[in-house]
Amino acid sequence: MRKKEILNTMLALLIFGFAGCAANQSGALNKDFTTREAGWVKEGKPIIFESRSWYPTEYIENHVDSEMDYVDQFQNVPFYVERRQIKPFDRIYTKFDYHKYRLFIEKKSYDFNRN
DSSP states (O other): OHHHHHHHHHHHHHHHHHHHHHHHHHHHHHGGGSSOOOHHHHTTOOEEETTEEEEEEEEEEEOOGGGEEEEEEETTEEEEEETTOOSSOSOEEEEEETTEEEEEESSSSOOTTOO
16 A cells, blocks of 8 residues: 555656646747847848858748757857758748747748748
8 A cells, every 4th residue: 555655656746747847848938039039130131151141031930949950140149940951951040939930031032832
């Protein structure tokens, strides 16, 4: 009987421990956006990456953070690519809000209906 009580207590502690860790992780992601978007992004200035100019668009895409890979930063603003992309990249992103990313493209004219 005593072993069963100890086992149940340990199981309950594990469950509550994991739930607490998950809550802290998602809370940390939500707090990433207490600041506004960089002024140079709103002015339409490009990110220079791999000797190419990447221009911000008005398109904000929804991506789960785990779908994105950090690449580098430009003027203290981190930028990302979709984890499934391979080089040469055709899109890069800056984080706009929780699970929202601003699309940057290399050229101002772009086919948004790509596959």
